Amino acid sequence: MELTSYGPRSDGSLDATFAALADPTRRAILARLAAGEASVTELAEPFAMSQPAISKHLKVLERAGLVSRGRDAQRRPRRLEARPLALATEWLDGYRRHWEGSFQHLDAVLGELKARESRRGRRKP
Amino acid sequence: MPSPGTLKITTPSDREVAMTRVFDAPRHLVFEAYTRPELLKRWLGVHGGWSMVVCEIDLRVGGAYRYVWRGPDGSEMGMGGVYREIVPPERIVTTEKFDQSWYPGTAVGTLVLVEHGGRTTLTLTVQYESREARDAVLASPMEQGVAAGFDALAGVLASMGRAA
Numbered sequence: 123m124e125l126t127s128y129g130p131r132s133d134g135s136l137d138a139t140f141a142a143l144a145d146p147t148r149r150a151i152l153a154r155l156a157a158g159e160a161s162v163t164e165l166a167e168p169f170a171m172s173q174p175a176i177s178k179h180l181k182v183l184e185r186a187g188l189v190s191r192g193r194d195a196q197r198r199p200r201r202l203e204a205r206p207l208a209l210a211t212e213w214l215d216g217y218r219r220h221w222e223g224s225f226q227h228l229d230a231v232l233g234e235l236k237a238r239e240s241r242r243g244r245r246k247p
Numbered sequence: 248m249p250s251p252g253t254l255k256i257t258t259p260s261d262r263e264v265a266m267t268r269v270f271d272a273p274r275h276l277v278f279e280a281y282t283r284p285e286l287l288k289r290w291l292g293v294h295g296g297w298s299m300v301v302c303e304i305d306l307r308v309g310g311a312y313r314y315v316w317r318g319p320d321g322s323e324m325g326m327g328g329v330y331r332e333i334v335p336p337e338r339i340v341t342t343e344k345f346d347q348s349w350y351p352g353t354a355v356g357t358l359v360l361v362e363h364g365g366r367t368t369l370t371l372t373v374q375y376e377s378r379e380a381r382d383a384v385l386a387s388p389m390e391q392g393v394a395a396g397f398d399a400l401a402g403v404l405a406s407m408g409r410a411a
Contacts, residue, residue, distance in 0.1 A: 144257070217264070220292065222254050225268050227290035229252070231280050232272035239276070 142186035147171070148179050152188060152202060159192050159201035251366065261378040266371045274360040274367040278336035281358065282306050292316050301325070308333055312341065328353070336360060343373070352376030 142148055151165055166176040180200060183189040192199035255267040270277055280286045284302040293299055296319030303313045313327035325346040332340035339358040352375065359370045375381040 218254065218256055221256075221266055221268075223294035224291050225254060225270075227293060228277075228280055229270065231286055231290050232270055232276055235276045235279065235286075236272050 138186040139188065142182050142188055145179065145182075148183055151176070151179060151183065155189065155200060155202035159199040161197040161199050165200065258381075259372065260374075262376070262381055263372055263374045264381060265373075266369075268369050270367045270369060271365075272367060273365055274362040275336040277360050277367045277369060278339075281339065287314075295319075306330065306333060328356075331355070351380050354380070 143152075147169060150169070154160060154165060154168070162173055162176055162180065165180070166173045169176065180189060184191075184200075187205075188203055189200050190203050192201055251269045251271045253269070257265050257267075259265050280290065282304060284304050287304070288299040288302045291299060291314070293316070297316045299314060300317045300323070301313060301315035303311075305311050308330055310330050311327060312330065313325065315323055315325040317323050326343060327346075328342035328344055330339065330341050332338060337360050341356050341358075342353050343356050344353045354373050354375045356371060356373045359372075361368045361370075373381075
């Protein structure tokens with residue numbers, strides 16, 4: 123990972139990455155491609171979706187640079203492009219950890235407040 | 248509704264970051280934990296050896312708040328701002344600025360609490376003055392907390408690791 127390459131960016135590519143990842147089917151496609159390249163037919167198999175529907179998702183993933191097409195002209199296999207995904211993860215990591223750590227402590231504080239309130243017979247302050 | 252404990256981070260626009268998290272508690276308690284200094288000091292940014300040494304809250308519209316954290320090496324980080332809207336127990340809008348700000352301008356944070364069946368969905372949206380400011384915030388190496396299992400991104404990366 124080249125840490126120098128993910129500083130302040132204004133090209134919008136991270137927004138495209140996050141938009142592409144916002145959909146569960148697209149995340150499942152990426153997880154499948156993580157195991158190796160696959161054709162559209164193979165990708166459509168585990169989903170209750172038509173090939174055109176899968177192709178639509180693939181277009182979004184391709185535009186975000188997350189998926190590319192292999193050289194085999196017949197199968198046109200898709201494969202995962204790991205770099206944008208890794209960049210997006212790295213980018214969010216510090217922010218996420220800060221808030222995850224905080225919210226875990228907040229869980230504990232709320233647990234105590236709830237216990238205190240139920241001891242008082244559920245009266246609200 | 249997502250299950251408690253899962254933190255979701257999104258970028259709703261090119262100047263914003265939004266976080267969503269479900270808590271297993273009614274929202275009046277979440278509101279209390281967010282606005283009472285003795286409670287806030289126990290959870291906000293206090294991990295990885297950091298503690299909150301100043302927590303002042305003047306909870307009224309136009310009132311100021313100020314937080315200062317101290318790190319394990321003794322360094323301090325302060326931030327503060329002004330309350331713009333306060334609607335207990337559902338909404339707070341504040342301005343926010345760090346003392347040694349590494350991004351330009353003042354940000355505006357909107358906290359929204361929605362309660363369903365005794366659980367509260369917290370959404371915190373922070374709007375920065377520019378995309379550059381937002382990106383600088385997200386890229387900053389904040390102190391390391393406890394990394395819990397997170398989301399699909401982590402799952403995809405894990406499966407990439409297995410495939411490699």
